[in-house]
Amino acid sequence: MENLGYLLAAYTVIWAVVFGYILYVQRKQRRLQRQIDMLKESADK
Amino acid sequence: MNGNHTLRNSILWGLGFALMVAALCMVFVYVPTEKHTGIIQRIFYFHVPVAWVSFLAFFITFLSSILYLWKREIKWDAIACASVEVGVIFTTLVLITGPIWAKPVWGIWWTWDARLTTSLVLWLIYIAYLLVRSFATEPARAARYSAVIGIVGFIDVPIVFITVNLWRTQHPTAIIFEGGLTPPMLMTLLVCIAAFTVLYILLVIQSAGLKTMEADIKRLRSMKAE
Amino acid sequence: MNKTFTKIFAIFWKDMLTELRTKEIIVSVLVFALLVLVIFGFTFGAGLEVTEMVAPGILWVALTFGGVIGLNRIFAVEKENSRLEGLMLCPVDRAVIYWGKLAGSFTFMLAVAFVITPIFLALFNLPIFLPRLALIIILATLGFAAVGTLFSALAVNTRARDIMLPVLFLPVVVPVIVSAVKATGPVLAGGPWGDMLTWLQILIAFDIIYLVVATLVFEFVVEE
Structure with missing residues (x-):
């Protein structure tokens, strides 16, 4: 089972980066949604 | 978003999730350990699909860039840019997992081999793509400029590969494929490639959707300001 | 065909005249490239055993970085004096503008290279008269100019x-740099043609591909 550390590191990095990107996209989506809501509100006035 | 899109997205997310779970199970439970390099060879099942996806991503960017310059529809620009974003992230992963695999197997982190160097140059080109996009002075310009870089950058790939290959090469494939790829290994690799391709499609759809949304908001804002 | 050439030449000549009066680009690039050479001389100590290994690299780093400085100015001078709009209003095909500008940047870079290279050869005690090196410089500079004019x-x-x-x-020009360095090595060592031919072929292929691609996409860069 030598090199298990390397293997673990590789898979951790892959998942960390992929989830990091998904999180980034989600946050951006929320931010844009808020902007849309604001635009809607101001349009209704 | 209409119902059709939501349904398609749910199916894709489901498929992606199932494939990813299957891929992980196959990598860690099903596939036998490779004789020569040992347990570390299991990186290969994620490293290769990630590399494949990054090339696919830049190819999609190349095509959508041409389509954008031709049709001038914002959708193609959104896809091209989203694809570069995902491609750069995946190339980063290739560049990180590569050395992690190389260190225990070759005893070195990095070698200026054709594949490694080409990936590095690719990464630099598309980082420049993203930089130009964020530094361009207006959205229409950003779209045109990045389309040009998307085309020029992709045409550069084979030239870089040929040059660096002549320059110096140390074949990593020869070491990975020593003793050939047994059927269970091939199966695992194929499932992993499928899983990552679906993940790529999902991320691009999501990210491209956001880019179109962003452009719409900007347009609405400027209309409101007038 | 003949008319196209005249138009390209007109743009090229305009750049030449401006440069002859101001000497802005050539002088600054020359000084910069010379400085790169001198700094390398200090950092490597210019010993004879080191020279053979690093000399081609030093020359091409100096020419590449000098080239970037020069290429930056090619369109920047137009922009600063608000002449870019005037140039774009010319009733000519955009590809003509590209080739005119390309001819200008190629000439500037070549002029700098032909001054810098003998200085480099002298500073590092290498043979001065090397016609084969001139061939490499012309091909590599053309590659730099083809990509650089577009990106500039x-x-x-x-x-x-x-x-x-x-x-x-x-x-993007990594292939040009690698091929130029690799082709320069045997030339400086007085080696046979065989070693450098492969690299010359790559340089020629790169030049042709990028001249064609850049001509095709240039119009999208400058359309306003």
Whole structure:
């Protein structure tokens, strides 16, 4: 089972980066949604 | 978003999730350990699909860039840019997992081999793509400029590969494929490639959707300001 | 055909005249490239055993970085004096503008290279008269100019344009740099033609591919 550390590191990095990107996209989506809501509100006035 | 899109997205997310779970199970439970390099060879099942996806991503960017310059529809620009974003992230992963695999197997982190160097140059080109996009002075310009870089950058790939290959090469494939790829290994690799391709499609759809949304908001804002 | 050539020449000649009066680009690039050579001389100590290994690299780093500085100016001078709009209003095909500008940047870079290279050869005690090196320089400079003129036009309209050009230009011309360095090695060592022919072929292929691609996409960069 030598090199298990390397293997673990590789898979951790892959998942960390992929989830990091998904999180980034989600946050951006929320931010844009808020902007849309604001635009809607101001349009209704 | 209409119902059709939501349904398609749910199916894709489901498929992606199932494939990813299957891929992980196959990598860690099903596939036998490779004789020569040992347990570390299991990186290969994620490293290769990630590399494949990054090339696919830049190819999609190349095509959508041409389509954008031709049709001038914002959708193609959104896809091209989203694809570069995902491609750069995946190339980063290739560049990180590569050395992690190389260190225990070759005893070195990095070698200026054709594949490694080409990936590095690719990464630099598309980082420049993203930089130009964020530094361009207006959205229409950003779209045109990045389309040009998307085309020029992709045409550069084979030239870089040929040059660096002549320059110096140390074949990593020869070491990975020593003793050939047994059927269970091939199966695992194929499932992993499928899983990552679906993940790529999902991320691009999501990210491209956001880019179109962003452009719409900007347009609405400027209309409101007038 | 003949008319196209006349138009290209007109744009080229305009750049030459401006440069002859101001000497802005050539002088600054020359001084910069010379400085790179001198700094390398200090850092490597210019010992004889080191020279053979690093000399080709030193020459091409100096020419590449000098080239970036020069290419940056090619469109920046137009932009600063608001002449870019005038140039774009010319009733000619955009590809003609590209080739005119390309001819200008190629000439400037070549002029600098032909001054810098003998100085380099003398500083590092290498044979001065090397016709084969001239061939390499012409082909590599053409490659630099082909890609650089396109990206220079692109970078000039971005914020932080001085940094955008090298960031874009350098990774794309990696094949040119590698081939030029590899071809220069045997020439400096007085080796046979065989070693450098492969690299010359790559340089020629790169030049042709990028001249064609850049001609095709240039119009999208400058359309306003």
